[in-house]
Amino acid sequence: MGKNWKDEISTPALVLHYDLMQKNIETMAKFAKENNVSLRPHVKTHKCPIIGKKQLEAGANGICVARVGEAEIFAQNGFNDILIANQVIDLSQIKRLVELNKKSLIRVCVDSEKNILDLNQAASKKDVKLEVLIEVDVGLGRNGVKPGEPALHLANFIKKQPNLKLVGLQGYEGHLTSVLDPELREKQTNECMKRLVNTRNILNNNGFNMDYLTASNTVTYKFSAKYDGITELQTGTYIFNDEHYYRVSPEFNIAVTVLGTVTNIPGNRYYTIDAGLKAATNDNGNPIFKNYPKCKIRVMTEEHSIFRASPKDKFEIGQKLELYPSHICTTVNLYDFFTVVKDGKIIAKWDILARGKNY
Ligand SMILES: Cc1ncc(COP(=O)(O)O)c(C=O)c1O
Structure with missing residues (x-):
């Protein structure tokens, strides 16, 4: 594979x-x-x-x-x-x-x-x-x-x-x-x-x-x-669109996701992922999982989010999951670069040069 x-x-x-x-x-x-x-x-x-x-x-x-x-x-x-x-x-x-x-x-x-x-x-x-x-x-x-x-x-x-x-x-x-x-x-x-x-x-x-x-x-x-x-x-x-705007303007694809890794399984159906508030903002609501819409983030802290999975979705420690941000503009501002993916391959890293230049 x-x-x-x-x-x-x-x-x-x-x-x-x-x-x-x-x-x-x-x-x-x-x-x-x-x-x-x-x-x-x-x-x-x-x-x-x-x-x-x-x-x-x-x-x-x-x-x-x-x-x-x-x-x-x-x-x-x-x-x-x-x-x-x-x-x-x-x-x-x-x-x-x-x-x-x-x-x-x-x-x-x-x-x-x-x-x-x-x-x-x-x-x-x-x-x-x-x-x-x-x-x-x-x-x-x-x-x-x-x-x-x-x-x-x-x-x-x-x-x-x-x-x-x-x-x-x-x-x-x-x-x-x-x-x-x-x-x-x-x-x-x-x-x-x-x-x-x-x-x-x-x-x-x-x-x-x-x-x-x-x-x-x-x-x-x-x-x-x-x-x-x-x-x-x-x-x-x-x-890029985002989870919040997608409800109103679905003609635009959600083109940017946050990738996180499952780090812990703190309880039955509960998982911890390494994408918290320093990885995705939640001013328009918590991010949602791409491919797993029934998993719901319950808590976001600085470095982690804790989510509850549906009975049918099972994850392993180390598994990588993509999230749709709810507000893409404030989320992008947290990062130095985009990892650009095309046809299942990483093709570039693009610097977010104006990130943080809000003055
Ligand atoms: C003055 C102004 N024009 C245009 C826009 C673009 O709006 P949108 O990102 O919803 O397309 C914004 C967004 O904050 C804005 O403040």
Whole structure:
């Protein structure tokens, strides 16, 4: 019998199933093309320049990041069209952002006058013209200025800053990720997109010429892409999917698993595996077992998880098992590299270079 790829891996490990990921890349790229919207994947999910390049090769027009630290890593690795889909408030980070802008196109979202003044001042010191987007709070209630007049006020404020240029609007409907009913999710996505498009109309009726509207995520993209006026999707999780999102977007394969080893059998039907909270996060619920859906994790500690098996599933000490993470983005951030598996063989190790670069 041939050697099993699992036996060659030290656990816990992050395993990337190459073909499943490649299929996800193609599915989203094809959707964007057919619906005539640009695709700017959010790389906070994989934090890996090798994967970002595959997304660009499939037709993405640039990338989104969440943090300056991620932008730095991707810019160093040849990415020259980056949107920080977030605000950069801290002055030390603003300095780094402006520095980065001298080499690559790095845009950033704004939602307050104070931040606009800080960005303008830093940009003028370095003689840089910084391109910004106004983030509109389309319903999430996290970041962004309220739609309509408050956004117009901010746009006029940006216009007065010589080193800033307003190029677009961002709206992120992240609060809809847990709306399971597709009809309700569609209705609510449309309401969010309406807030963004109406805001654009108000700006354009007041002398602006705004047509770049970026929005969306892995569970709303089908609806936001079809909303007239939305020009770009900024989906992230689709690249790997996870146990939590799979319930809503099963068209994307779960392409990344955590591999663990059974280390103990502490009781009848109870097993210990060496994949705990340092191997998989549980902010969206505990991971579940690939191939053994009836096994349930009962406790997760730092280094271990204890699970209860169904009466029919029996495991041995030393046996390797794959888990589907419930939140892939926070799980990936725990690892230095992906072990890439294709056709039952390990084909590569890909460094997660922006792992931990959340500052
Ligand atoms: C501003 C912004 N845009 C896009 C995304 C991508 O969402 P998803 O990973 O669900 O596709 C996120 C995710 O956190 C986000 O914060």
